[in-house]
Amino acid sequence: MYVDRLFVTEATRHWVTAQHLAQDHNYSLVVLAGMIATFVAFTTSHIIVRLQTAGSGRQRTAWLATSAITLGSGIWTTQFIGILALSTQPSTQLDGWLIAASVLASMLASGGAVQLLTRPKRSPNQSLLAGLVLGIGCIALQFLSIAAFAPRYAIHFEPLAVGFSLLGIPVLAIVIARSLYRAGNPGDKQVAVRIVGALVVGLALIAMHLLVVWSSYLVPSNREDAGAIVFNVDQIATTAAIMAMLINGAALIAAAMEHRVRATSDLAAQRLRLILDALPLGIAYMDTELCFRFANRSFLEFYHDRDAHIIGQSLLDVAPPDAVKHVVPFYRQALRGEHVEFTANTPLPGAGPV
Secondary structure, three states: OOOOEEEOOHHHHHHHHHOOOOOOOOHHHHHHHHHHHHHHHHHHHHHHHHHHOOOOHHHHHHHHHHHHHHHHHHHHHHHHHHHHOOOOOOEEEEOHHHHHHHHHHHHHHHHHHHHHHOOOOOOHHHHHHHHHHHHHHHHHHHHHHHHOOOOOEEEEEOHHHHHHHHHHHHHHHHHHHHHHHHHOOOOOOOHHHHHHHHHHHHHHHHHHHHHHHHHEEEEEOOOOOOOOEEEEHHHHHHHHHHHHHHHHHHHHHHHHHHHHHHHHHHHHHHHHHHHHHHOOOOOEEEOOOOEEEEEOHHHHHHOOOOOOOOOOOEHHHHOOHHHHOOOHHHHHHHHOOOOOOOOOOOEOOOOOEO
Protein backbone atom coordinates (compact mmCIF):
# COMPACT_ATOMS: atom_id res chain seq x y z
CA MET A 1 0.00 0.00 0.00
CA TYR A 2 1.41 3.37 -1.00
CA VAL A 3 0.22 6.47 0.83
CA ASP A 4 1.68 9.87 0.04
CA ARG A 5 0.19 12.27 2.60
CA LEU A 6 1.99 15.48 1.64
CA PHE A 7 0.14 18.54 2.84
CA VAL A 8 -0.08 21.11 0.08
CA THR A 9 2.26 24.05 0.63
CA GLU A 10 3.04 26.98 -1.66
CA ALA A 11 5.82 24.98 -3.28
CA THR A 12 3.76 21.86 -3.89
CA ARG A 13 0.80 23.98 -5.06
CA HIS A 14 2.77 25.07 -8.14
CA TRP A 15 3.79 21.45 -8.75
CA VAL A 16 0.17 20.36 -8.46
CA THR A 17 -0.86 22.95 -11.03
CA ALA A 18 1.97 21.91 -13.33
CA GLN A 19 0.76 18.32 -13.16
CA HIS A 20 -2.73 19.38 -14.38
CA LEU A 21 -4.33 18.53 -11.07
CA ALA A 22 -7.35 20.75 -11.33
CA GLN A 23 -10.08 18.37 -10.19
CA ASP A 24 -12.24 17.25 -13.11
CA HIS A 25 -15.52 16.54 -11.41
CA ASN A 26 -17.82 13.94 -12.94
CA TYR A 27 -21.07 15.68 -12.01
CA SER A 28 -23.22 12.79 -13.18
CA LEU A 29 -21.68 10.69 -10.40
CA VAL A 30 -22.26 13.51 -7.89
CA VAL A 31 -25.95 13.64 -8.87
CA LEU A 32 -26.15 9.85 -8.55
CA ALA A 33 -24.63 10.08 -5.06
CA GLY A 34 -27.20 12.73 -4.07
CA MET A 35 -30.11 10.59 -5.28
CA ILE A 36 -28.83 7.59 -3.31
CA ALA A 37 -28.39 9.71 -0.18
CA THR A 38 -31.97 11.00 -0.41
CA PHE A 39 -33.44 7.53 -0.86
CA VAL A 40 -31.33 6.14 1.99
CA ALA A 41 -32.52 8.90 4.32
CA PHE A 42 -36.16 8.26 3.36
CA THR A 43 -35.70 4.55 4.14
CA THR A 44 -33.92 5.27 7.42
CA SER A 45 -36.77 7.51 8.63
CA HIS A 46 -39.17 4.58 8.22
CA ILE A 47 -36.79 2.25 10.06
CA ILE A 48 -36.49 4.74 12.93
CA VAL A 49 -40.28 4.71 13.28
CA ARG A 50 -40.25 0.91 13.37
CA LEU A 51 -37.51 1.00 16.01
CA GLN A 52 -39.49 3.32 18.25
CA THR A 53 -42.60 1.17 18.01
CA ALA A 54 -40.78 -2.18 18.27
CA GLY A 55 -42.29 -4.47 20.85
CA SER A 56 -39.66 -7.01 21.91
CA GLY A 57 -35.94 -6.58 22.47
CA ARG A 58 -35.18 -8.97 19.61
CA GLN A 59 -37.34 -6.98 17.23
CA ARG A 60 -35.60 -3.77 18.21
CA THR A 61 -32.17 -5.37 17.82
CA ALA A 62 -33.11 -6.61 14.35
CA TRP A 63 -34.27 -3.17 13.22
CA LEU A 64 -31.20 -1.53 14.77
CA ALA A 65 -28.92 -3.88 12.83
CA THR A 66 -30.95 -3.15 9.69
CA SER A 67 -30.53 0.60 10.21
CA ALA A 68 -26.76 0.21 10.65
CA ILE A 69 -26.55 -1.70 7.35
CA THR A 70 -28.91 0.50 5.34
CA LEU A 71 -27.80 3.92 6.58
CA GLY A 72 -24.15 2.88 6.83
CA SER A 73 -24.01 1.39 3.34
CA GLY A 74 -25.92 4.36 1.96
CA ILE A 75 -23.63 6.98 3.47
CA TRP A 76 -20.56 5.03 2.42
CA THR A 77 -21.85 4.61 -1.14
CA THR A 78 -22.69 8.31 -1.38
CA GLN A 79 -19.23 9.42 -0.28
CA PHE A 80 -17.39 6.72 -2.22
CA ILE A 81 -19.14 7.57 -5.48
CA GLY A 82 -18.43 11.23 -4.79
CA ILE A 83 -14.72 10.46 -4.47
CA LEU A 84 -14.84 8.36 -7.64
CA ALA A 85 -16.15 11.49 -9.35
CA LEU A 86 -12.68 13.00 -8.80
CA SER A 87 -10.88 10.24 -10.66
CA THR A 88 -9.12 11.52 -13.77
CA GLN A 89 -8.62 8.03 -15.20
CA PRO A 90 -11.17 5.53 -16.54
CA SER A 91 -9.87 2.82 -14.21
CA THR A 92 -8.29 2.89 -10.77
CA GLN A 93 -6.70 0.65 -8.17
CA LEU A 94 -8.15 0.42 -4.68
CA ASP A 95 -6.82 -0.91 -1.40
CA GLY A 96 -9.39 -3.48 -0.29
CA TRP A 97 -8.51 -3.33 3.42
CA LEU A 98 -9.01 0.43 3.58
CA ILE A 99 -12.31 0.13 1.70
CA ALA A 100 -13.48 -2.50 4.20
CA ALA A 101 -12.39 -0.29 7.11
CA SER A 102 -14.32 2.67 5.69
CA VAL A 103 -17.48 0.55 5.28
CA LEU A 104 -17.15 -0.71 8.86
CA ALA A 105 -16.66 2.83 10.20
CA SER A 106 -19.77 4.02 8.37
CA MET A 107 -21.96 1.17 9.62
CA LEU A 108 -20.78 1.38 13.24
CA ALA A 109 -21.31 5.14 13.34
CA SER A 110 -24.72 4.83 11.67
CA GLY A 111 -25.86 2.14 14.09
CA GLY A 112 -24.64 4.16 17.07
CA ALA A 113 -26.38 7.30 15.83
CA VAL A 114 -29.70 5.53 15.24
CA GLN A 115 -29.44 3.88 18.67
CA LEU A 116 -29.12 7.33 20.25
CA LEU A 117 -31.93 8.76 18.12
CA THR A 118 -34.38 6.06 19.18
CA ARG A 119 -33.87 5.99 22.93
CA PRO A 120 -37.23 5.70 24.77
CA LYS A 121 -37.26 9.27 26.09
CA ARG A 122 -37.09 11.49 23.02
CA SER A 123 -35.10 14.71 23.49
CA PRO A 124 -33.54 17.24 21.09
CA ASN A 125 -30.19 16.51 22.74
CA GLN A 126 -30.39 13.02 21.27
CA SER A 127 -29.86 14.39 17.76
CA LEU A 128 -26.84 16.43 18.91
CA LEU A 129 -25.06 13.44 20.42
CA ALA A 130 -26.12 11.19 17.54
CA GLY A 131 -24.78 13.75 15.08
CA LEU A 132 -21.40 13.86 16.79
CA VAL A 133 -21.14 10.05 16.67
CA LEU A 134 -22.15 10.05 13.01
CA GLY A 135 -19.74 12.90 12.27
CA ILE A 136 -16.76 10.98 13.69
CA GLY A 137 -17.71 7.99 11.55
CA CYS A 138 -18.08 10.16 8.44
CA ILE A 139 -14.64 11.72 8.98
CA ALA A 140 -13.14 8.25 9.26
CA LEU A 141 -14.88 6.88 6.17
CA GLN A 142 -14.06 9.98 4.10
CA PHE A 143 -10.32 9.87 4.66
CA LEU A 144 -10.09 6.08 4.66
CA SER A 145 -11.87 6.07 1.28
CA ILE A 146 -9.48 8.65 -0.11
CA ALA A 147 -6.49 6.71 1.21
CA ALA A 148 -7.80 3.62 -0.60
CA PHE A 149 -6.94 5.34 -3.91
CA ALA A 150 -3.26 5.51 -2.95
CA PRO A 151 -2.08 2.65 -5.22
CA ARG A 152 -2.63 4.82 -8.32
CA TYR A 153 -2.80 8.35 -6.87
CA ALA A 154 -0.57 10.39 -4.59
CA ILE A 155 -2.80 12.08 -2.00
CA HIS A 156 -2.24 15.68 -0.96
CA PHE A 157 -4.15 17.69 1.63
CA GLU A 158 -4.57 21.41 2.14
CA PRO A 159 -4.11 21.97 5.92
CA LEU A 160 -6.55 24.86 6.30
CA ALA A 161 -9.23 23.12 4.26
CA VAL A 162 -8.74 19.91 6.26
CA GLY A 163 -9.35 21.92 9.42
CA PHE A 164 -12.60 23.27 8.01
CA SER A 165 -13.60 19.75 7.01
CA LEU A 166 -12.95 18.38 10.50
CA LEU A 167 -15.25 21.08 11.88
CA GLY A 168 -17.80 21.11 9.07
CA ILE A 169 -18.44 17.37 8.77
CA PRO A 170 -19.68 16.97 12.39
CA VAL A 171 -21.91 20.03 11.96
CA LEU A 172 -23.42 18.54 8.81
CA ALA A 173 -23.78 15.19 10.60
CA ILE A 174 -25.78 16.93 13.35
CA VAL A 175 -28.03 18.39 10.62
CA ILE A 176 -28.48 14.85 9.25
CA ALA A 177 -29.26 13.43 12.69
CA ARG A 178 -31.72 16.23 13.43
CA SER A 179 -33.48 15.67 10.09
CA LEU A 180 -33.74 11.92 10.72
CA TYR A 181 -34.97 12.60 14.26
CA ARG A 182 -37.75 14.83 12.91
CA ALA A 183 -38.63 12.59 9.97
CA GLY A 184 -38.66 9.50 12.20
CA ASN A 185 -41.23 10.86 14.63
CA PRO A 186 -43.82 8.08 15.05
CA GLY A 187 -46.54 10.63 15.69
CA ASP A 188 -45.99 12.40 12.38
CA LYS A 189 -47.38 10.32 9.52
CA GLN A 190 -47.03 12.95 6.79
CA VAL A 191 -44.96 11.60 3.92
CA ALA A 192 -44.00 15.16 2.96
CA VAL A 193 -42.13 15.57 6.26
CA ARG A 194 -40.03 12.49 5.53
CA ILE A 195 -39.38 13.55 1.94
CA VAL A 196 -38.19 17.00 3.06
CA GLY A 197 -36.00 15.39 5.72
CA ALA A 198 -34.54 13.01 3.12
CA LEU A 199 -33.72 15.93 0.80
CA VAL A 200 -31.98 17.77 3.64
CA VAL A 201 -29.92 14.68 4.42
CA GLY A 202 -29.00 14.28 0.74
CA LEU A 203 -27.82 17.88 0.48
CA ALA A 204 -25.84 17.57 3.73
CA LEU A 205 -24.03 14.46 2.47
CA ILE A 206 -23.18 16.19 -0.80
CA ALA A 207 -21.86 19.14 1.23
CA MET A 208 -19.66 16.69 3.17
CA HIS A 209 -18.29 15.43 -0.12
CA LEU A 210 -17.54 18.96 -1.31
CA LEU A 211 -15.65 19.71 1.92
CA VAL A 212 -13.40 16.71 1.31
CA VAL A 213 -12.97 17.68 -2.36
CA TRP A 214 -11.91 21.15 -1.26
CA SER A 215 -9.31 19.78 1.15
CA SER A 216 -7.68 17.04 -0.94
CA TYR A 217 -5.97 16.45 -4.26
CA LEU A 218 -5.63 13.15 -6.08
CA VAL A 219 -2.40 13.24 -8.04
CA PRO A 220 -2.06 10.58 -10.79
CA SER A 221 0.95 8.40 -10.07
CA ASN A 222 2.88 5.87 -12.11
CA ARG A 223 3.10 3.55 -9.11
CA GLU A 224 1.41 0.18 -9.24
CA ASP A 225 0.45 -2.06 -6.35
CA ALA A 226 0.41 -5.72 -7.37
CA GLY A 227 -1.94 -6.53 -4.46
CA ALA A 228 -4.52 -3.88 -5.33
CA ILE A 229 -7.51 -4.61 -7.55
CA VAL A 230 -8.09 -2.62 -10.74
CA PHE A 231 -11.64 -1.31 -11.21
CA ASN A 232 -13.38 0.57 -13.97
CA VAL A 233 -14.60 3.79 -12.34
CA ASP A 234 -18.03 3.87 -13.99
CA GLN A 235 -18.64 0.17 -13.38
CA ILE A 236 -17.73 0.23 -9.71
CA ALA A 237 -19.82 3.38 -9.16
CA THR A 238 -22.82 1.76 -10.84
CA THR A 239 -22.35 -1.48 -8.89
CA ALA A 240 -22.10 0.37 -5.56
CA ALA A 241 -25.19 2.40 -6.38
CA ILE A 242 -27.23 -0.68 -7.35
CA MET A 243 -26.20 -2.54 -4.19
CA ALA A 244 -27.12 0.41 -1.96
CA MET A 245 -30.48 0.85 -3.68
CA LEU A 246 -31.28 -2.87 -3.42
CA ILE A 247 -30.37 -2.99 0.28
CA ASN A 248 -32.39 0.10 1.13
CA GLY A 249 -35.26 -0.93 -1.13
CA ALA A 250 -35.55 -4.29 0.62
CA ALA A 251 -35.43 -2.56 4.03
CA LEU A 252 -38.12 -0.08 2.98
CA ILE A 253 -40.40 -2.90 1.80
CA ALA A 254 -39.81 -4.79 5.05
CA ALA A 255 -40.63 -1.67 7.08
CA ALA A 256 -43.83 -1.09 5.09
CA MET A 257 -44.91 -4.73 5.52
CA GLU A 258 -44.17 -4.64 9.25
CA HIS A 259 -46.18 -1.42 9.53
CA ARG A 260 -49.16 -3.06 7.82
CA VAL A 261 -48.96 -6.13 10.07
CA ARG A 262 -48.69 -3.91 13.16
CA ALA A 263 -51.67 -1.84 12.05
CA THR A 264 -53.77 -5.02 11.78
CA SER A 265 -52.46 -6.20 15.15
CA ASP A 266 -53.21 -2.84 16.76
CA LEU A 267 -56.79 -2.99 15.51
CA ALA A 268 -57.22 -6.44 17.06
CA ALA A 269 -55.63 -5.17 20.28
CA GLN A 270 -58.06 -2.25 20.42
CA ARG A 271 -61.00 -4.62 20.11
CA LEU A 272 -59.58 -6.86 22.85
CA ARG A 273 -59.03 -3.79 25.02
CA LEU A 274 -62.69 -2.83 24.70
CA ILE A 275 -63.71 -6.28 25.89
CA LEU A 276 -61.28 -6.30 28.84
CA ASP A 277 -62.22 -2.80 29.90
CA ALA A 278 -65.87 -3.86 30.07
CA LEU A 279 -65.10 -6.62 32.60
CA PRO A 280 -65.75 -5.83 36.28
CA LEU A 281 -62.51 -7.62 37.27
CA GLY A 282 -59.10 -6.00 37.51
CA ILE A 283 -56.69 -7.50 34.96
CA ALA A 284 -53.04 -6.55 34.58
CA TYR A 285 -49.99 -7.88 32.81
CA MET A 286 -46.41 -7.52 34.10
CA ASP A 287 -43.15 -8.40 32.37
CA THR A 288 -40.19 -10.30 33.83
CA GLU A 289 -39.09 -7.17 35.72
CA LEU A 290 -42.54 -6.86 37.31
CA CYS A 291 -43.22 -3.73 35.27
CA PHE A 292 -46.82 -3.11 34.27
CA ARG A 293 -47.32 -3.47 30.52
CA PHE A 294 -51.09 -3.62 30.47
CA ALA A 295 -53.94 -2.91 32.86
CA ASN A 296 -57.65 -2.79 32.12
CA ARG A 297 -59.95 -0.02 33.30
CA SER A 298 -61.10 -1.82 36.45
CA PHE A 299 -57.51 -2.40 37.57
CA LEU A 300 -56.56 1.23 36.95
CA GLU A 301 -59.56 2.37 38.97
CA PHE A 302 -58.15 0.49 41.97
CA TYR A 303 -55.18 2.85 41.72
CA HIS A 304 -57.30 5.91 40.90
CA ASP A 305 -55.15 6.05 37.78
CA ARG A 306 -57.44 6.71 34.82
CA ASP A 307 -54.50 8.06 32.79
CA ALA A 308 -52.53 4.78 33.11
CA HIS A 309 -49.48 6.33 34.74
CA ILE A 310 -48.52 2.97 36.21
CA ILE A 311 -47.84 1.47 32.77
CA GLY A 312 -44.08 1.04 32.46
CA GLN A 313 -43.54 1.28 36.22
CA SER A 314 -42.54 -1.55 38.54
CA LEU A 315 -45.06 -3.04 40.93
CA LEU A 316 -42.56 -2.41 43.74
CA ASP A 317 -42.49 1.29 42.85
CA VAL A 318 -46.24 1.67 42.53
CA ALA A 319 -47.38 -0.25 45.61
CA PRO A 320 -45.81 -0.08 49.09
CA PRO A 321 -43.23 -2.89 49.38
CA ASP A 322 -44.79 -4.16 52.61
CA ALA A 323 -48.13 -4.50 50.83
CA VAL A 324 -46.88 -6.72 48.01
CA LYS A 325 -43.82 -8.49 49.39
CA HIS A 326 -45.89 -11.56 50.31
CA VAL A 327 -47.17 -12.00 46.72
CA VAL A 328 -43.98 -11.22 44.80
CA PRO A 329 -42.60 -14.77 45.30
CA PHE A 330 -45.75 -16.18 43.67
CA TYR A 331 -45.27 -13.80 40.73
CA ARG A 332 -41.66 -14.90 40.38
CA GLN A 333 -42.74 -18.55 40.28
CA ALA A 334 -45.28 -17.81 37.56
CA LEU A 335 -42.66 -15.92 35.54
CA ARG A 336 -40.44 -19.01 35.72
CA GLY A 337 -43.22 -20.94 34.00
CA GLU A 338 -44.56 -22.70 37.07
CA HIS A 339 -48.28 -23.21 37.65
CA VAL A 340 -49.27 -21.06 40.63
CA GLU A 341 -52.60 -20.53 42.40
CA PHE A 342 -52.88 -18.31 45.45
CA THR A 343 -55.26 -16.00 47.27
CA ALA A 344 -54.07 -12.85 49.02
CA ASN A 345 -55.39 -9.53 50.24
CA THR A 346 -53.20 -6.74 48.89
CA PRO A 347 -53.97 -3.17 50.06
CA LEU A 348 -53.40 -0.75 47.19
CA PRO A 349 -52.77 3.01 47.48
CA GLY A 350 -56.07 4.85 47.65
CA ALA A 351 -58.02 1.61 47.70
CA GLY A 352 -58.89 -1.13 50.11
CA PRO A 353 -57.63 -4.70 50.02
CA VAL A 354 -57.81 -6.45 46.66
